[in-house]
Amino acid sequence: MFDSNRPGGSSQKRGVPLISMRNIHKSFGSVHALRGASIDVHAGEIVALVGDNGAGKSTLVKVMSGVHGYDTGDYEFEGKQTKINSPSDASAYGIQTVYQDLSLCNNLDAVQNLFLGRELTGPGWFGRRIKRAECEVRAREVMTRMRLGNLSLSRPVGAMSGGQRQNIAIARSILWTPKVVILDEPTAALSHSAAEQVSTLVRTLANEGLGIVIVSHDIHHFVVNATDRIEVMRLGANVASFKSSEVTGEQVVNAMVGGNENVNLAG
Ligand SMILES: Nc1ncnc2c1ncn2[C@@H]1O[C@H](COP(=O)(O)OP(=O)(O)OP(=O)(O)O)[C@@H](O)[C@H]1O
Ligand SMILES: [Mg+2]
Incomplete structure (x- = not known):
């Protein structure tokens, strides 16, 4: 169950991920926002990206969607090195993002x-x-x-x-x-029943074979109940991975705030 060799990774049995980002570093001037962040997104999978304020979640998804470049690291799409320098490049790969303000x-x-x-x-x-x-x-x-x-x-x-x-x-x-949809805080302003509708919708999309990445602070409801895998970030790096069905909200929150260094229970 314990495997810290592949931070941000997931089961090796499922073939090439749609997105594989490895050891991404990104600084904004003197702020080192991403310090070796990694994430895999497979077809048919809903991945939650969680962490405290300032952990680097939005920066990682903005690199994924071409809003920001990155300093070092590897970003592959379907097993090949990407050349994503703008949101329209990401769009051409089939990566779409829904921002929190919905636009x-x-x-x-x-x-x-x-x-x-x-x-x-x-x-x-x-x-x-x-x-x-x-x-x-x-x-x-x-x-x-x-x-x-x-x-x-x-x-x-x-x-x-x-x-x-x-x-x-x-x-x-x-x-x-698209092949991948990224959602930044889709349930932040929603009632419980509206959040349930969003969960049903993203599950429908995942069942059609899309890979879904969801940034969320709604650990106890949405994250543990509506996603497949949880990547926990702290200070710009991954500190834990969980299978959503095998973890409690409390365990996820503990990983967000400290302790349990480099836990990977995502199988
Ligand atoms: N455009 C930017 N310019 C300078 N610093 C930035 C910029 N964007 C993010 N940062 C810094 O990078 C770090 C990570 O920020 P990020 O927005 O990725 O965190 P987050 O995990 O999304 O947090 P939150 O849960 O509050 O949305 C923070 O220290 C933040 O201040
Ligand atoms: Mg954010």
Whole structure:
């Protein structure tokens, strides 16, 4: 059960991970934010990234999604060295990120939000009119696939609940069939039942073969119940890995704050 040789790693039996980051270092001036951080993300798996404030979680996912570069380390996608220098590079690899502010426009409806900035348009000489009908069909397909078929596509998203808005932001990320979706604090502002809906949704996506990375402080509910594996970071490095089904919230919190150095129970 104890294996500190592969920090951030997971079972060796499951083939090549979608994402494998090893020994990533990243400094912002004099702040050494990542000090050898590692993480694997496999297809069909929900990985929680947890740690105290300032542990380096957001920095690691921003490196993963091309927002930040890194100083040293290895970042492979499907077993090959990546060349990710921007969010659009990450997008081209099939990595989509849902940020905590969701980046939705409250006065627009779900269809408009799903296609914001990348509307389906006709040929240039035809005035590049937005093909609303096609957007609606595509939006409906995605919502049905995500089992969100009864969410209104025509109400302004500002009139929707936090959970519905979160689900639309996730739907937006999967419009272009990514392989990995990264969620930063998806349940932070949600009620228990809305958080349950988000758990159901991410499980649906994982069951379709996506790899999911979730940064969360909701250890006792969301992290231990809705994810498969938990990576604990402290001071820019991994300090523990757990299989979510084999750990209590208390054990995870203990690893976050200290003790249990380099525990890997993730098998
Ligand atoms: N753009 C930046 N410029 C300078 N320092 C930064 C920057 N981003 C992060 N840091 C620093 O890097 C360290 C890690 O920050 P990071 O945001 O990754 O932590 P976190 O684990 O996401 O914390 P939280 O749970 O509070 O969101 C902190 O010391 C932070 O102040
Ligand atoms: Mg953060």
